Amino acid sequence: MSATHSGTCFCGAVQVEVTGSPEAMGYCHCSSCRSWSAGPVNAFSLWKPENVKVTRGQEHVGHFAKTENSDRQFCTECGGHLMTMHPPFGLMDVYAATIPTLDFKPALHVNYGETVLRMRDGLPKMRDFPKELGGSGETLPE
Template identity: 65%
Template sequence: MTTTHKGACFCGSIEIEVSGTPEGMGYCHCASCRAWSAGPVNAFSLWKPDGVRITRGQDLLGEYASAPNSKRRFCRNCGGHLMTDHPEWGVTDVFAAVIPSLAFEPGLHVNYAETVLPMRDGLPKFRDFPAEIGGSGEQVPE
């Protein structure tokens, strides 16, 4: 049986559904994610694109391509951030806060060299990204 989680934007005009198991979960500390989320860190959950569906409000879905590998999606009604498509990596990052029923189990930190909020949780902290997705693979101390 496939696990399904539902979520919505801030005003509820756009509803989203994710199915299956996340490819990964963690925290991003890059300046871009911090600015986009208006917070010191962004909690992410990565899904195969075919496991992510907009079930209501597709016409309200806005897009901002901040980089070739980051197509950020948001509600044009309330401005609530929903997800970022990463086509080069074959995943969609659905922000963990958007899917409240998901048991968030982070496995790593990325772009930790840019952190403004040190987190001492014992998880691997990558300077940029793991080597498997094009990063240096270099880990930095907590």
Template identity: 65%
Template sequence: MTDEHTYKGSCFCGAVQLTVTGEPAAMGYCHCESCRHWSAGPVNAFTLWKPEAVQITQGADNVGTYNKSPNSYRKWCETCGGHVLTEHPGMGLTDVYAAVIPDFPFQPGVHVHYQETVLRIRDGLPKLKDVPEELGGSGESIAE
């Protein structure tokens, strides 16, 4: 018997459904220009998972992919256009957007790419210039 939690998520229309199992590697907010443009918002809430923890359970044949760079393979539902996840092969992680998994207890721990922010958030969480060192960034903190 396992005590790992499984959370369900879907695109906007529900044609693409997924599960995430266990605990994410990290949770937080991304302020980079790419995430802002992709999400059409000033900030994007992320949950990063090992790829094997993420399963598309319905509609895999309905998932579109776009990669502006080899760092991020963004995926969406081809029916409704709802964003589902982003694969980050270089980091060995998959970002399932926090809004896609509504019952998941999102507890952000960091802001990444805060130097690019267009919306200052004063919440006491660490603000990083890029990403943590263990994910290939500088890990450099910047002022809130």
């Protein structure tokens, strides 16, 4: 039986459910994620889109796409961030904080070349993205 985790936006108007296991978990350091999250780093969990569904409040889900790479989704009631669809990767990023029962086990850092917060945790630090996702595949020192 697949694991199912639920979470909500800040006010609870929108509920999101993920099923199964994420494709990847980690931290993003890009300037877009930092600005969107209002934090120095964003904790992500990437899922196949068919494993993510809005189970309540679909009418309150707003969208913002600064670029064609990211359709950021948020609650129109409270502004709480929910997830981001990444069309080039065919993956949905459900922010780790949105699904509090998920056992968050980060495996890497992406876009570490843009970091403003050095993290010495022993995980691989990718300059941008792994080669499989169109990046350089280059790692950086902690």
